[in-house]
Amino acid sequence: MSEDEKNPAREIITDYAQAHFRYFRTADGTVYAQRNGHPVARPIRSQGTTGSHRQELMVGLFRDGRGVFNGTALKEALDLIEALALTEDVQPVHIRVAPGYDGATWLDLGRADGQSVRIHPTGWDIAVPDPREVSWRRTQLTGELPLPAKDTNGKGIDLLMRLCNFATAETECLAIAWLIGCLGPSVPVPAPFLTGPQGAGKSTGGRMLVRIIEGMSGDLRRAPKDEENLITAVAAGWVTALDNLSHMTPELSDAMCCIVTGAENVKRALFTDGDVFRVGYRRPLLMTGIDVGVIRPDLAERLLPLRLERPRVRRTEDELWTEYAEILPVVLGSLLDLTAKVRAAEAETPTDLRMADFAHLCAQLDAATGLGALAAYRASLDDLNDDVIEGDLLAQTVLQHADTLEPGADQRMTSTEWLHCLTRLYTGEDYRPLPKGWPTTGKVLSDRLKRLQPTLAARGVLIDSGRTKEGRYLEMTRLLPPPQHEQERVF
Template sequence: MSDDDKTPARDVIAGYAQEHFRYFRTADGTVYAQRNGHPVARPIRSQGTSGSHRQELMVGLFHDGYGVFNGTALKEALDLIEALALSQDVQPVHIRVAPGFDGATWLDLGRADGQSVRIHPTGWDIRTPDPAEVCWRRTQLTGELPMPVKDTDGKGIDLLLRLCNFANAETECLAIAWLIGCLGPSVPVPAPFLTGPQGAGKSTGGRMLVRIIEGMSGDLRRAPKDEENLIAAVAAGWVTALDNLSHLAPDLSDAMCCIVTGAETVKRALYTDGDVVRARYRRPLLLTGIDVGVIRPDLAERLLPLRLERPSVRRTEAELWAEYAQALPVILGSLLDLTVKVRAAEADIPTDLRMADFAHLCAQLDAATGFGALAAYRASLDDLNDDVIEGDLLAQTVLKHAAGIAPGAEERMTSAEWLHALTGLYSGEDCRPLPKGWPTTGKVLSDRLKRLQPTLAARGVLIDWGRTKAARYIEMARPPAPPPAHEQKPAF
């Protein structure tokens, strides 16, 4: 055969690729390859150590007798495939948890054969998802989960609670509610903060909770030094667990708020002048530490304190983790059983809490089991409000001033007048020095009060802003006291 009759290498590769793989793009324009009938997708431009499509293509061509091709031919073929795929329909890819058809959700077990858990209103089962329904994206952080055990009768939940050193039943039911929330792709869940004395097993308990969702390779990590590295770590896995926190800088606190409730970052694409890369993320977050110092009010509304206590009997790491690994299939099976039961339960949606979806999940858990998770969640938020107030001298001074306002009354002043009044109240007759961070202008005071507004409202002090023809004002009020029980009108 003459050279003119030979099929160019790029055409051979492109033909093989289109025969054995499905190509599609995501909303951000990234092109993915998915082997026919298999739910795992890989970006065709990835050079990652978790396995790239280029490597997958080279191995397939070699095993099927097409030989070995040089890099130029592979590049030309992939350029053509990428251009053709950009005209295909948009489909999202998911890490670990994904929505499915007919109200179902999926949990990726991280197996090579693609088998996953389908959780639907009538139960759960193991199957390989249709690529048109779910496309999994895997990274080095995607560990393999064991096959969950069916019909455990709740045994796995008891095993988990026995292995962890939770301080009380309220903490236990909140931990279970958080795990159920992690199996929902569209439900933002607050970040559990495992706290307790030294030796309470906070890191060990955090690893146990994370590994139920991420497999035995899931682990805790130190908080990254900058937001960019934190976002990269968050985007590569499902549950992000930060260990041994002792201080929360304002930037890290704001980043955690975004991780819990969702946000998007945009940055310039590498080796380009005008193109950008978008990254959307909302992930379950877990924290451990003895004390993180002052908690900002916006983060406090997104935290879930879980207190642990020191165990009375110590065990070796090898013994503890061997028992956990043996129990993990039963624990996962029991969690899936409970998730199905909770999702089928009917409950009203609490409308007075910031994380309303999680509050509704707690109410469903109560309806299904009678645990009292919603009351425990409200109590935990109340404790966090106390932590915010104890760490903020301005909040304490505002509450002290508000104590002199009669219930049902209000007080209006400009921000500068409020600054003068609160500063004088704090300094007192002995004119004690103002603490570091005390507002220095009316504008700074107004901004601080906006952050503290939900915390103060939980303590019966309402802050509002308005304007008259003369100037802007800040209003402080206390709601009227409720009438005595015998004077209240019946609700019907």
């Protein structure tokens, strides 16, 4: 009797699995399997259509002549393997972009052979990463990228800009800065909002930007109806692109803020009474649309408006995308060259902007190329502040009252007193009716002003709160105008 006939099926499967695969766990306790020497990891409990570990284990056993095993034996073997893996060291898995050793970062090309791009301080190269350095997690949203071209001399960036319909050179350099930011696993980047008149190619431009990172299968999608579906889609890919937005609910606005700067969602694990699993996410986000209505101040700080114009010459979809597919290796190679150059550049970090990491990246891009990305970013934020103020009657009334104060002066009242003051100012002598959404209590006013703080501060009005023996108060200060040289630098 052979040794295989003496051993139970589960032991044969377990011995084969441990000989051909590496098993490890992530911080949330999920166990993954990697074929020896290959960076792609699959959760052993996955039944997904991208290929589960159970499936690749069954195929390996069959092709190596070990036999075909029933579901019970496979389940028992995987249960044991999972239990053993829970004692192993913790290692994260990454989608598309990952940090590496010695300050390098990796870009997953989505290829079956595991070849990836390593971006390091002196340049970039193509290699299969050590599975202990980088473990790739792939889903149906992980498209394949072409091998990037070497020695492009920046030609790919020019080719890309020729296909896109960006209205100004400032818009182009902001788009380039965003693409470089997408290649960094630890840099939160603002969400580009591609806008412009009808027929400006907003959706096409959005697809072109996304497909540089996600491959030709990357596409735009409609905004999900609820936050849970949005988070599910975001967690399964790297760049999330939402098309043709025409309205922004407060819930969607808050969810987008979390996506850009990072958050975590906790849900009950299936088939359990008390266990939970955690979904952490921070992803590059892109949106297109003509107008989304009133923009909330916290989202405005996380947006990057990119305006497009109508092209003078129209081309067929087939012609356009055929050319794009041909130049994509050159575009990707040029972007990688520029990314390595920008990361090696030294620049000071602006301390007055909400997205400080992206502002620093813009400063590095300026140091490397002289494009003026930081000034363009400041100007875009200034335009967004104008949009917020134009859509918020309370903000307009606060600024109107602040104009009655001397520069450097402050005024302190309770929130209820401020409500009466601002309400009288808005209604005026003709007692015009209050608009829908106007604060009805001092507490509501206080909350609204806290949300408007960054927008008002950008217009020289500081709102602060505190408490004395008499109670809580709100204080409005009209800031002194900056010196002339600072005004020129900022705007």
